[in-house]
Amino acid sequence: MKIDTLIRHIREAYRGIRKNSWMSFAAIGAVAVTLFIFGIFLIFTFNINFLTKELDKQVAIRVTLKDGLSADEEEKLTETIQKDPLVKTAEFVPKEKGLKDLKEQWGNNNKFLDALQDEDNPLPDMILVQPKDPNKTKELADELAKNTTQIEHVDYGEGVTDRLLRLSSVMRNIVLFFSLGLALLASFLISNTIKLTIIARRREIEIMRLVGASNWFIRWPFFFEGAFIGIIGSIVPIILLITFYFLFYDIVNDGEAYGLFKIMPVDQLSIRIAISTMLIGIAIGSLGSMISVRRFLKI
Numbered sequence: 001m002k003i004d005t006l007i008r009h010i011r012e013a014y015r016g017i018r019k020n021s022w023m024s025f026a027a028i029g030a031v032a033v034t035l036f037i038f039g040i041f042l043i044f045t046f047n048i049n050f051l052t053k054e055l056d057k058q059v060a061i062r063v064t065l066k067d068g069l070s071a072d073e074e075e076k077l078t079e080t081i082q083k084d085p086l087v088k089t090a091e092f093v094p095k096e097k098g099l100k101d102l103k104e105q106w107g108n109n110n111k112f113l114d115a116l117q118d119e120d121n122p123l124p125d126m127i128l129v130q131p132k133d134p135n136k137t138k139e140l141a142d143e144l145a146k147n148t149t150q151i152e153h154v155d156y157g158e159g160v161t162d163r164l165l166r167l168s169s170v171m172r173n174i175v176l177f178f179s180l181g182l183a184l185l186a187s188f189l190i191s192n193t194i195k196l197t198i199i200a201r202r203r204e205i206e207i208m209r210l211v212g213a214s215n216w217f218i219r220w221p222f223f224f225e226g227a228f229i230g231i232i233g234s235i236v237p238i239i240l241l242i243t244f245y246f247l248f249y250d251i252v253n254d255g256e257a258y259g260l261f262k263i264m265p266v267d268q269l270s271i272r273i274a275i276s277t278m279l280i281g282i283a284i285g286s287l288g289s290m291i292s293v294r295r296f297l298k299i
Contacts, residue, residue, distance in 0.1 A: 005217075013224035020196045024229060030189040031233025031284055034182040035277050039241040041178060046272060050264040061129040061141050064153040069125070077150055078127055086140045088132045095123040124152065187288035195292045198222070222289045230285025234277045241277070242270045 017024045063081070065074060074092055082090040129144070131137050137156050145154040198205070208218055249266050 009220040009224055012221035013228055016221065016225045017228060023192065023196055027189045027192075027229050027285075027288075028233040030185060031230055031281055032236050034185065034284065035234050035281055036237040036240060037178065037182060038280065039237055039273060039277055041174065042273065042276060043241065043245060043269065046269055047263050051262065054262055059131060059134045059137055059156065061131065061137065061144065061154060061156040063127040063129055063144055063151055064155070065125045065127065066150055066152045067124070069150060073150065074125060074127075077147075081127060081129055081144065084140070084143070086131055086133070086136055086143070088130045089128075090130075091128045093126050093128055095125050187284055187291060189288070191288040191292040198292065219290075219293050222293050223286055226285035226287070226289025227282050228285070229288075230281035230283070231278065233285070234281030238274050238277050241273050242266075245269060245273075 065077070069077075078090050078092045081087055129140070131140050141154050141156050144151060205218055246266050249263060252263055
């Protein structure tokens, strides 16, 4: 497509939006509401995926050792576990270090731990094992648990990880269902807006057909008109979504709950939300436009 032709199509699209300003405004509003609601679900989904990946990085199998093992036995067992093809790292954690780490984790929030001395330490020696593939954590844990001679207990928080993965799957399905419904509604309104433009320009379109204009030459202005409606309709939702998330992030970051879970940093989420919302807005606008053109122009 030549530059002059592209400029002409864009100019015609702008003229169509201005000529049917009220319908264009209604279509832009529908797109904005659709994208805002969709964006809320999208933010939740991004954070579920982010949290899942963070947990995957932190997945560790806690191998509790039996009392009475010598230092040499503990070292050899750690080396044996490290050689397992499913294991990424295996670190021996003596109970003294375990108590120290626990005190640092709780800080000043637990006076009982502060009062404990090494000789009163109730924690066992353990080996922290990080699997290469988080999806094979259960397989690795079951394999380690077979060593009943030296290993007392194997734990990897199976329930929490499985529930989070199920929640992520459910949320994806909910987002897909609502998004499709809202996108169809917005496309319908945009289609009606484009229809008015087509009716107003029917005579001009017939003349273009008579002089041999191709179907795509006639379609392009309406395609751009729908895309512009989608772009304009995405601006306000993007600003609102990023602003609200920034405020929410500050609340979570400043609160005590931040130590228990993390949410996606604002800069990472802002880029994803802006790009996703803009592209979806363009797709909805273009879809509505193409539906209208095919239905009323038969091209």
